[in-house]
Amino acid sequence: MSVDTDKVDKAIDMLKDSGVRITPQRHAILEYLVVCESHPTADEIYKALEHKFPNMSVATVYNNLRVFKKTGLVKELTYGDASSRFDFSNKQHYHIICTHCGKIVDFFYPGLDEVEDLAAQVTGFTVNSHRLEVYGLCPECQNKKAENKEKMKVTE
Template identity: 40%
Template sequence: MQRMGFEETIAELRANGVRLTPQRQWILRYLKETHSHPTAEQVHHEVSKALGGISLATVYNTLHTLTKMGVIRELSYGDGSSRFDGNETEHAHLVCDQCGTVIDIESPEVEQILSPEATRNGFNIRAYRLEFYGVCEDCQKEQAVEN
């Protein structure tokens, strides 16, 4: 499945009768155009640059709604704050243990591995979440400078 861009997502939502407030559009645009997996607070900070009067509660409510619609994904890493991913397709992540950076990786091989196992067990896979934890390149460079 190919990742949908902002315009495609807007067209699909309109076709399904979804009300698209300016706030929803700005938040969705930001998430579709970034690859940084921001927190709600980071989304609020960025979207506030365009929509000065947007409240944090509106951002939270919109993120929840967009997640329920399936056009964004909510990622939780146990640190108390969710991150949001504008890439709605099935994919894996690299997660830095030190700085928390989250990087998308395409993983078509995962489906090839899971499908036969799921079939053998009579399981219908609806979605998956695969993450690899380690240290990103920037943090490794920082460590090298400190040592």
């Protein structure tokens, strides 16, 4: 709890230093991103806070997520047609995503700087960042799959 409060306070300070006004809505959105320990969509954030701010607009959520993105506090994970997810992150990390249920789990892996270096050399680009995602089946969905196979055998 106090760790989270600390995280939020640090983030707030960082925003103030960047000249960003701290409104109650901003504070609440940021706090939720830290506390929820997941990768919520804009709508999830909106719904989670509507009891506290019955008049808050979705636009406010989107506006402020954009503000947070600019400062680097928050990263947006885009998925085509589906909703983006937003990730409050201090440390560089990657995501592994279940292709069956959509669950997202963080993992750490150092040393992809060389990929950036090689890409820069080969293409002539100057490199700023990269994105890596791994796709597969989470343990729960593996079990479900196994159970279904069992059922099939029985009813055969």
